[in-house]
Amino acid sequence: xxxxxxxLLWLQLCAMTRAAYKLWVPNTNFEVTTxxxxxxxxCAGAAVVFPADKLLPRDGEFxxxxxxxxxxxxxxxxxxxxAAAPALFLDPDRFSWHxxxxxxxGGAARGLFSVDAERVPCRHDxxxxxxxxxxxxxxxxxxxxxxxxxxxxxxxxxxxxxDLAAFLASPAGRLRFHGxxxxxxxxxxxxDPSGCVxxxxxxxxxxxxxxxxxLGGRCPPAACRDALxxxxxxxxxxxxxxxxxxxxxxxxERYRTRxxxxxxxxxxxxxxxxxxxxxxxxxxxxxTEIQVVLAETGPGGTGGAGRLARALLADVAEHGxxxxxxxxxxxxxxxxxxxxxxxxxxxxxxxxxxxxxVAAGLLLLLLALLAGALLLRGARSFRWSRRxxxxxxxxxxxxxxxxxxxxxxxxVEPPSAPQVExxxxxxxxxxxxxFAEAEA
Numbered sequence: 001x002x003x004x005x006x007x008l009l010w011l012q013l014c015a016m017t018r019a020a021y022k023l024w025v026p027n028t029n030f031e032v033t034t035x036x037x038x039x040x041x042x043c044a045g046a047a048v049v050f051p052a053d054k055l056l057p058r059d060g061e062f063x064x065x066x067x068x069x070x071x072x073x074x075x076x077x078x079x080x081x082x083a084a085a086p087a088l089f090l091d092p093d094r095f096s097w098h099x100x101x102x103x104x105x106g107g108a109a110r111g112l113f114s115v116d117a118e119r120v121p122c123r124h125d126x127x128x129x130x131x132x133x134x135x136x137x138x139x140x141x142x143x144x145x146x147x148x149x150x151x152x153x154x155x156x157x158x159x160x161x162x163d164l165a166a167f168l169a170s171p172a173g174r175l176r177f178h179g180x181x182x183x184x185x186x187x188x189x190x191x192d193p194s195g196c197v198x199x200x201x202x203x204x205x206x207x208x209x210x211x212x213x214x215l216g217g218r219c220p221p222a223a224c225r226d227a228l229x230x231x232x233x234x235x236x237x238x239x240x241x242x243x244x245x246x247x248x249x250x251x252x253e254r255y256r257t258r259x260x261x262x263x264x265x266x267x268x269x270x271x272x273x274x275x276x277x278x279x280x281x282x283x284x285x286x287x288t289e290i291q292v293v294l295a296e297t298g299p300g301g302t303g304g305a306g307r308l309a310r311a312l313l314a315d316v317a318e319h320g321x322x323x324x325x326x327x328x329x330x331x332x333x334x335x336x337x338x339x340x341x342x343x344x345x346x347x348x349x350x351x352x353x354x355x356x357x358v359a360a361g362l363l364l365l366l367l368a369l370l371a372g373a374l375l376l377r378g379a380r381s382f383r384w385s386r387r388x389x390x391x392x393x394x395x396x397x398x399x400x401x402x403x404x405x406x407x408x409x410x411x412v413e414p415p416s417a418p419q420v421e422x423x424x425x426x427x428x429x430x431x432x433x434x435f436a437e438a439e440a
Contacts, residue, residue: 161186240305
């Protein structure tokens with residue numbers, strides 16, 4: 001069985017054990033155009049330059065397929081090549097383990113995405129390097145060992161630290177992994193049906209630095225007001241976040257499938273991420289929660305994330321017990337930036353508030369006049385009754401009114417939504433199935 005066949009078999013075993021796996025995308029192959037300074041492979045007769053301090057002549061190698069050859073000669077020139085500058089092979093050390101752009105999640109479904117910290121291999125993931133390509137990976141600054149469940153590289157599977165350490169110390173290992181960071185294996189696959197925390201919080205600053213390096217280290221501005229930043233994400237986004245407190249019967253894979261099949265297809269321009277994350281300001285409550293991120297992908301957004309989030313709240317209110325969900329809360333971003341409707345709504349709200357204030361003032365004045373008249377009438381009746389016999393006290397109507405919204409038998413004022421330390425939150429909603437059942 002060849003290397004590719006063994007890699008496919010390993011991926012099948014990962015799927016059988018419910019283990020997630022991450023695939024390393026880039027390589028250092030000669031024929032890959034992105035590995036060259038001119039974004040194309042060298043023309044026949046062109047000059048080729050390899051970085052002397054990275055590949056040749058010190059401790060380096062050319063990896064050739066069976067039957068392939070490599071030669072250098074000054075015989076003939078491709079007429080289409082022109083008198084271009086020498087083709088420079090780009091620095092093979094530019095690829096970092098912590099760069100989310102360099103990994104692909106195995107078995108990713110359409111409409112799903114991962115927050116930035118979870119795009120890099122998590123502690124329970126299996127890691128697969130390309131079986132038919134050369135590669136070189138920088139292990140980072142060495143703040144802590146990179147720990148995963150297993151590593152598949154060069155046709156070998158490493159599940160024990162002893163075996164992996166021997167490989168990393170070998171010439172083949174040193175050519176493919178470099179830097180002060182350490183790589184460790186041996187973690188178990190996630191055995192909790194409700195999911196497992198990724199475990200990349202400690203290295204998230206390096207993940208974000210690698211991700212934002214092409215942008216000068218700064219996040220692009222969000223296209224909406226009051227943008228949100230989910231746990232594990234490097235930059236703000238527009239959409240909504242649904243936070244779920246779950247019980248022992250919750251199954252994250254079943255719930256993710258439920259959302260993918262029953263809800264997400266009804267809303268265009270949305271992507272969804274579902275994972276277990278640490279709970280902020282947990283206190284005496286559970287220290288983790290399920291985070292459902294609904295991201296608007298269209299320009300300016302359509303508001304679909306908010307509508308879908310409220311649909312998920314209604315679903316929890318109706319089916320929360322069967323899903324194993326105890327509590328759900330929602331945060332939404334604001335209106336798109338530059339949307340005139342937002343300013344119009346704010347203006348109309350101010351005008352409505354002013355009109356309401358005037359109306360309230362007039363009502364209070366009318367009530368004060370009515371109360372004064374009643375008091376004056378009561379005083380006259382009292383003086384008259386002293387000369388004659390006492391008259392019954394006048395009836396004064398209560399200064400209030402009946403509101404059918406609150407005048408409902410069995411209604412319970414819902415508890416306030418959990419406080420979240422995020423000044424960008426514009427609207428919050430929540431639902432507790434326990435209260436819903438009490439009211440039913």
